[in-house]
Amino acid sequence: MFEEKSEGNGSLVDENQLYLGAKHQANGKPGASGKARLSARQEANDKCDLLRKSLNRYTWQEIQRHNQETDQWLVINRKVYDVTGWADRHPGGRKVLNHYAGEDATDVFRAMHSDPDIVRLYLKPLLIGELAPEEPNQERNKNSQLVEDFQELRRTLETMNLFNANLGFFFLHFSQILILEALAWVIVWHFGSGWLVTMFISLLLTVAQAQGAFLQHDMGHLSMFKKAKWNCLMQKFVTGHLKGLAAKWWNIQHFQHHVKTNIYSKDPDIDLGPFLVIGDLQPVKYGKNKIKYINYEKQHLYFCMVGVPLLMPVYFNLKSILTMYHGRDWKDFAWVSSFYIRYFITFGPFYGIFGTMALIYLVKFLESPWIACVTQMSHIPMKVSKEENQDWFSTQVLATCNVKQSFFNDWFTGHLNFQIEHHLFPTMPRHNYHKVAPLVKSLCAKHELPYVNKPMLKAFGDVARALKKSRALWKEAYCMHPEI
Incomplete structure (x- = not known):
């Protein structure tokens, strides 16, 4: 659990720091009597009680008013924090905090932070109060029993050590990528750079890049090493050096997607206007307002023929470059540059500068449909809505779906066929998702929530079917509301 508590009294004050004076008496000599230690402990408890009494008490109505970008409060374990000044320094980006301003x-918080001990250091200075005793743990519109059941499930999984990563699994995954890239170089070195050879090594490199995308995804969520700087370095290596992205x-893009999945204006993965209209609400809004940036009646074709193949080589790369440029992030720029340098060193002698660039973007072009299908099939066909301030469990279950398990499906999706479990527990290593799935399914059944688990081909097809449904809603609204 991520609760912040001291020894025995539950406050944010570290008792050890408060009674360090027990080790020495006033005359400077070591104190050995139990009476002195008892007195110091009592003094520490009195100070903790004083701190608790001095904390302001707030109602949910008061907290919910602080939900603006310039005034952000949020609640964690009944403690109230003012994160307004911290937002710009938040590693996951300021928008993540703003999305939960005024909410529990x-x-x-538990889901997105893999190392609570580090986060506690940043939380303490932000504490401004706590919920009033008569206030419930969550906002009154939330299902308190479901929240309690989910928190109990998480405690059970922590007891089972299912959040501990198997380094051997990730080493084998990393080895797979290195072997594929080395094999591609050996083949072109031995057989030359003809068209058939080029296409074959492009397929090998595409597989390596797709599997690298799944490893990149892991590095963004997991703490593989005890020291945070090594985790940060590993993420930059995988994302920058292996994938060529910032x-x-x-982090900023993906964390927003996780904390407010399929929520209009908060999840960048479904914020596709004006290129596509998604869900049930956005198409109607565009239709009523006579918005027609493209012919939305054919958006399923645009998605398949344009959006899918250009996702990686154009959209992701452009967003990555713009983020580095505007943020003047030279470290990320160096890591991304090392990706291209590695390709030029490896394949430049066979293809030259322009040929190597063509190879890089051919691989990205081939990888793009793979990654687009894996990521979008679990979200676009599911519930897309405005902010409803639902509990964490309901939000993630309704906005995601799974793809049936098999050896191929696990490998092809990087275990993201267990999308429900991944969204509920982002910091859980993916090799444990299948162990958690039956428990999550049981909790869904208890609270009458759908647990959607599809065959892969149906999941692919449902993306196009969802886009067709949205286009029909747009057309109906567009035709029924004449221009004013």
């Missing part, structure tokens, strides 16, 4: 963030851009 206990479950999302780690900071990836």
Whole structure:
């Protein structure tokens, strides 16, 4: 758990720091009597009680008023924090905090932070009060029993050590990528750079890049090493050197997607206007307002023929470059540059400068449909809505779906076929998702929530079917509301 508590009294004050004086008496000599230690402990408890009494008490109505970008409060474990000044320094980006301003963030806080001990150091100075005793743990519109059941499930999984990563699994995954890239070089070195050879090594490199994308995804969520700087270095290596993307851009984009999945204006993965209209609400809004940037009646074709192949080589790369440029992030720029330098050193002697660039973007072009299908099939067909301030469990279950398990499906999706479990527990290593799935399914059944688990081909097809449904809603609204 991520609760912040001291020894025995539950306050934010570290008792050890308060009674260090027990080790020495006033005359400077070591104190050995139990009476002195008892007195110091009592003094520490009195100070903790004083701190608790001095904390302001707030109602949910008061907290919910602080939900603006310039005034952000949130609640974690009944403690109230003012994160306004911290937002610009938040590693996950300021928008993540703003999305939960004025709300209970206990479950999302636990879900997104893999190392609570580090986060506690940053939280303490931000503490401004706590919920009034008569206030419930969550906002009154939330299902308190479901929240309690989910928190109990998380405690059970922590007891089972399912948040501990198996380094051997990730080493084998990393080895797979290195072997594929080395094999591609050996083949072109031995057989030359003809068209058939080029296409074959492009496929090998595409597989390596796709599997690298899944490893990049892991590095963004997991703490693989005890020291945070090594985790940060590993993420930059995988994201920058292996994938050629900016780690900071990836974090900001992806964390927003996780904390407010499929929520209009908060999840960048579904904020596709004006290119596509998604869900049930956005198409109607565009239709009523006579918005027609493209012919939305054919948006499913645009998605398949334009959006899918250009996702990686154009959209992701452009967003990554713009983030580095505007943020003047030279470290990310160096890591991304090392990706291209590695390709030029490896394949430049066979293809030259322009040929190597063509190879890089051919691989990205081939990788793009793979990654687009894996990521979008679990979200676009599911519930897309405005902010409803639901509990964490309901939000993630309704906005995501799974793809049936098999050896191929696990490998092809990087275990992201267990999308529900991944969204509920982002910091859980993916090799444990299948162990958690039955428990999550059981909790869904208890609270009458759908647990959607599809065959892969149906999941692919549902993306186009969802886009067709949205286009029909747009057309109906567009035709029924004449221009004013």
